[in-house]
Amino acid sequence: MYQSSQTQAAAARRGEITPAMQIVADKEKRSAEFIRDGVAAGRIVIPCNKNHRALNFTGIGRELYTKVNANIGNSSLSGTAEDELKKLASVLEYGADTVMDLSTGGDIELIRRSIISSSTIPVGTVPIYELVSRYGRNGINEANLLQIIREQAEQGVDYMTIHAGLLKKHLPVALQRKLGIVSRGGALIAAYMVENNAENPFYCAFDKILEICGEYDVTLSLGDGLRPGCLADASDSAQFGELEVLGELTKRCQQANVQVMVEGPGHIPLDQIPMNMQKERTLCNDAPFYILGPIVIDCAPGYDHIVGAMGGMIGAFNGAAMLCYVTPKEHIGLPNDDDVKRGITAFRIAAHAADVALHKPAACDQDNAISDARAAFDWEKQFALAIDPVRARAYRLNALQVSSQPDLHGSEYCTMCGPDFCSVRLSKIIKQSIKNTL
Amino acid sequence: MYQSSQTQAAAARRGEITPAMQIVADKEKRSAEFIRDGVAAGRIVIPCNKNHRALNFTGIGRELYTKVNANIGNSSLSGTAEDELKKLASVLEYGADTVMDLSTGGDIELIRRSIISSSTIPVGTVPIYELVSRYGRNGINEANLLQIIREQAEQGVDYMTIHAGLLKKHLPVALQRKLGIVSRGGALIAAYMVENNAENPFYCAFDKILEICGEYDVTLSLGDGLRPGCLADASDSAQFGELEVLGELTKRCQQANVQVMVEGPGHIPLDQIPMNMQKERTLCNDAPFYILGPIVIDCAPGYDHIVGAMGGMIGAFNGAAMLCYVTPKEHIGLPNDDDVKRGITAFRIAAHAADVALHKPAACDQDNAISDARAAFDWEKQFALAIDPVRARAYRLNALQVSSQPDLHGSEYCTMCGPDFCSVRLSKIIKQSIKNTL
Numbered sequence: 001m002y003q004s005s006q007t008q009a010a011a012a013r014r015g016e017i018t019p020a021m022q023i024v025a026d027k028e029k030r031s032a033e034f035i036r037d038g039v040a041a042g043r044i045v046i047p048c049n050k051n052h053r054a055l056n057f058t059g060i061g062r063e064l065y066t067k068v069n070a071n072i073g074n075s076s077l078s079g080t081a082e083d084e085l086k087k088l089a090s091v092l093e094y095g096a097d098t099v100m101d102l103s104t105g106g107d108i109e110l111i112r113r114s115i116i117s118s119s120t121i122p123v124g125t126v127p128i129y130e131l132v133s134r135y136g137r138n139g140i141n142e143a144n145l146l147q148i149i150r151e152q153a154e155q156g157v158d159y160m161t162i163h164a165g166l167l168k169k170h171l172p173v174a175l176q177r178k179l180g181i182v183s184r185g186g187a188l189i190a191a192y193m194v195e196n197n198a199e200n201p202f203y204c205a206f207d208k209i210l211e212i213c214g215e216y217d218v219t220l221s222l223g224d225g226l227r228p229g230c231l232a233d234a235s236d237s238a239q240f241g242e243l244e245v246l247g248e249l250t251k252r253c254q255q256a257n258v259q260v261m262v263e264g265p266g267h268i269p270l271d272q273i274p275m276n277m278q279k280e281r282t283l284c285n286d287a288p289f290y291i292l293g294p295i296v297i298d299c300a301p302g303y304d305h306i307v308g309a310m311g312g313m314i315g316a317f318n319g320a321a322m323l324c325y326v327t328p329k330e331h332i333g334l335p336n337d338d339d340v341k342r343g344i345t346a347f348r349i350a351a352h353a354a355d356v357a358l359h360k361p362a363a364c365d366q367d368n369a370i371s372d373a374r375a376a377f378d379w380e381k382q383f384a385l386a387i388d389p390v391r392a393r394a395y396r397l398n399a400l401q402v403s404s405q406p407d408l409h410g411s412e413y414c415t416m417c418g419p420d421f422c423s424v425r426l427s428k429i430i431k432q433s434i435k436n437t438l
Numbered sequence: 439m440y441q442s443s444q445t446q447a448a449a450a451r452r453g454e455i456t457p458a459m460q461i462v463a464d465k466e467k468r469s470a471e472f473i474r475d476g477v478a479a480g481r482i483v484i485p486c487n488k489n490h491r492a493l494n495f496t497g498i499g500r501e502l503y504t505k506v507n508a509n510i511g512n513s514s515l516s517g518t519a520e521d522e523l524k525k526l527a528s529v530l531e532y533g534a535d536t537v538m539d540l541s542t543g544g545d546i547e548l549i550r551r552s553i554i555s556s557s558t559i560p561v562g563t564v565p566i567y568e569l570v571s572r573y574g575r576n577g578i579n580e581a582n583l584l585q586i587i588r589e590q591a592e593q594g595v596d597y598m599t600i601h602a603g604l605l606k607k608h609l610p611v612a613l614q615r616k617l618g619i620v621s622r623g624g625a626l627i628a629a630y631m632v633e634n635n636a637e638n639p640f641y642c643a644f645d646k647i648l649e650i651c652g653e654y655d656v657t658l659s660l661g662d663g664l665r666p667g668c669l670a671d672a673s674d675s676a677q678f679g680e681l682e683v684l685g686e687l688t689k690r691c692q693q694a695n696v697q698v699m700v701e702g703p704g705h706i707p708l709d710q711i712p713m714n715m716q717k718e719r720t721l722c723n724d725a726p727f728y729i730l731g732p733i734v735i736d737c738a739p740g741y742d743h744i745v746g747a748m749g750g751m752i753g754a755f756n757g758a759a760m761l762c763y764v765t766p767k768e769h770i771g772l773p774n775d776d777d778v779k780r781g782i783t784a785f786r787i788a789a790h791a792a793d794v795a796l797h798k799p800a801a802c803d804q805d806n807a808i809s810d811a812r813a814a815f816d817w818e819k820q821f822a823l824a825i826d827p828v829r830a831r832a833y834r835l836n837a838l839q840v841s842s843q844p845d846l847h848g849s850e851y852c853t854m855c856g857p858d859f860c861s862v863r864l865s866k867i868i869k870q871s872i873k874n875t876l
């Protein structure tokens with residue numbers, strides 16, 4: 001049986017503390033041993049392709065701070081290489097922890113090479129997109145997919161989504177759903193299986209995929225090709241049948257010392273999220289759960305960054321390790337640069353809310369500091385401590401500009417209440433009044 | 439002991455089904471008896487001042503659909519009467535269930551009269567704002583507050599926030615907090631108590647307030663003057679000490695046949711929200727809990743509509759009956775018309791997500807219908823079923839305009855994936871392919 005000796009998992013199982021583990025430990029306010037033991041057990045991954053030179057190491061696992069992934073990438077209808085690099089700059093500025101290039105049109109390789117060379121955070125891809133873009137749907141076969149995976153691994157991709165858990169036996173239930181198969185990768189593979197009466201080629205070639213990933217330390221992200229696309233399809237036997245296969249594949253990765261995470265839904269009502277998180281943890285040996293949303297209602301197109309962040313917060317609180325953002329354009333079109341910023345911010349809020357509620361190390365420090373700044377009317381400090389300083393500052397300026405006293409930048413109140421009704425100002429007056437009567 | 443005979447509560451306890459109860463029953467897909475019994479028990483309120491002619495009846499209670507309140511109103515620094523009426527139009531268009539006029543500056547009475555005459559939804563106020571705006575902080579006394587409450591009741595205000603639960607004994611703890619007292623009403627009353635060494639005048643005059651409310655069927659909303667203003671202050675003895683007093687006052691309202699709800703926090707970390715909801719239900723005899731947010735992190739100014747909606751969703755899932763929206767300008771300035779729209783929409787999403795998860799009657803109908811429209815690529819139907827059709831439509835147009843094929847309005851894909859990668863389109867192809875091989 002194949003076992004890599006070149007991955008973070010291999011090093012951890014030999015008892016080594018690598019520079020990557022030490023950096024992750026410092027960022028996470030944990031000991032290096034804690035990180036090493038988590039990597040050895042498969043509870044933590046550190047996606048770090050040895051050919052990704054610009055990388056700043058990041059750990060992913062439910063015990064660490066909840067991470068946020070941002071998807072960028074073009075389609076055949078929209079998004080130039082220039083657009084996508086602008087989005088990458090926003091991804092880094094707005095604080096996403098990883099980025100996926102999901103390009104499906106144009107010069108995919110050029111876009112990916114540019115992203116990898118500019119990105120200090122782990123870069124993920126979905127290799128079947130490049131395969132179909134290059135060879136068409138009829139080009140799906142084992143040789144082509146191994147070729148694409150090897151090329152991307154050589155270029156420095158840190159993690160790859162592989163839809164290997166979706167099998168022929170799952171299709172009858174999946175195709176009866178209200179929304180069928182909504183994962184792009186899942187739908188492409190399902191079409192291949194039906195049209196060729198063949199099993200999933202990623203499943204069949206899994207051992208060979210492991211060998212490539214083990215050579216470069218590419219982390220596998222086991223894709224959920226059968227995630228539900230609406231509330232009515234949530235938690236059905238197609239979704240959980242695939243998850244069982246992902247559990248088996250997770251164990252094969254871990255035995256091979258290939259780092260692995262598992263991807264999750266999708267559209268899930270709030271009350272079903274804890275059960276979904278628990279099921280992954282049990283079936284997949286506590287491998288990091290990387291979830292998309294979940295989206296908790298179907299009827300808010302234009303606001304799915306909020307809807308997804310709500311579900312993401314509950315997912316993270318119940319053990320998800322990384323949240324894949326959803327942008328306001330979800331279900332409508334390709335996100336632009338502003339959508340990327342809105343998506344990242346909503347999900348960073350969700351991640352932080354879960355980390356606070358889970359009492360992760362020093363999770364409340366930023367909140368306590370901004371509250372002190374609020375009590376002291378230190379507006380500049382509030383902006384500096386805000387998750388999005390640009391918007392916080394712009395909104396205060398905007399509110400002042402339309403007021404009757406636009407020159408109150410350093411004032412001890414805002415336009416919400418004005419001086420006579422400001423509760424924070426009144427609290428200070430009360431304290432002074434008590435001091436004077438003593 | 440005073441008992442009103444003229445309120446919905448009085449009618450319900452006599453066993454009557456009023457037109458208001460019947461209308462609420464129809465809206466809520468419940469029997470009229472269910473509504474009547476809820477009103478009689480105090481679990482449901484129907485705020486409906488007999489002088490509010492334009493009112494369309496709305497029920498509030500944890501068993502009914504979760505309601506959303508929008509706050510409008512000016513301050514001394516910002517917001518003309520015209521601005522506030524424009525906001526009211528947005529409040530009605532964007533589907534808030536109740537509206538509060540929190541004006542604290544200018545011609546408060548004119549603004550309120552205009553709002554009441556134009557509003558088809560219940561209108562709430564905080565009478566101490568008009569009192570202090572008219573007479574100054576030194577004008578706080580029993581005679582003035584009863585006068586203002588009576589004037590507003592005569593004008594048709596459906597519910598009033600009265601901060602009667604905050605007592606002198608609570609102040610030492612509250613003033614030691616990181617952010618002190620952040621409720622405007624609470625801070626005004628605390629300043630009065632400290633400066634005059636007197637007890638809370640709303641508490642002292644409570645029986646007389648009940649008589650005015652009983653005469654017009656004004657619903658009392660017992661304000662939480664000591665709600666925490668940051669995570670560090672959450673769930674302290676000041677907050678819960680006041681809640682105990684609110685529990686006593688709730689029972690006095692219910693005995694007097696005066697409809698009553700209880701207001702709640704504030705800034706509360708996610709993990710403390712269920713306990714906070716449970717505590718209100720126990721202490722306040724299951725009176726509807728009307729919560730502000732809760733805001734689950736402190737460090738996202740500019741996004742507090744999202745932060746508050748996340749907490750609101752969990753609050754509603756754990757029994758809150760109505761969510762007071764928070765706008766993106768919270769902690770920064772007075773919201774403008776666009777902020778009102780963003781706030782309402784985020785909180786309607788939260789309310790709906792909770793209702794879906796609680797399996798309220800037909801709660802998923804809209805989600806199922808939009809998912810069918812999505813599967814059928816019926817864009818117009820998707821827009822019509824969206825919580826905010828204006829934004830959904832604008833975003834699709836925007837995405838198409840920047841694409842290489844801007845004329846695809848009715849197309850069976852969008853710019854996210856284009857035709858070759860659209861999973862919904864592929865699902866249709868697969869189904870057709872299976873049909874052809876049979």
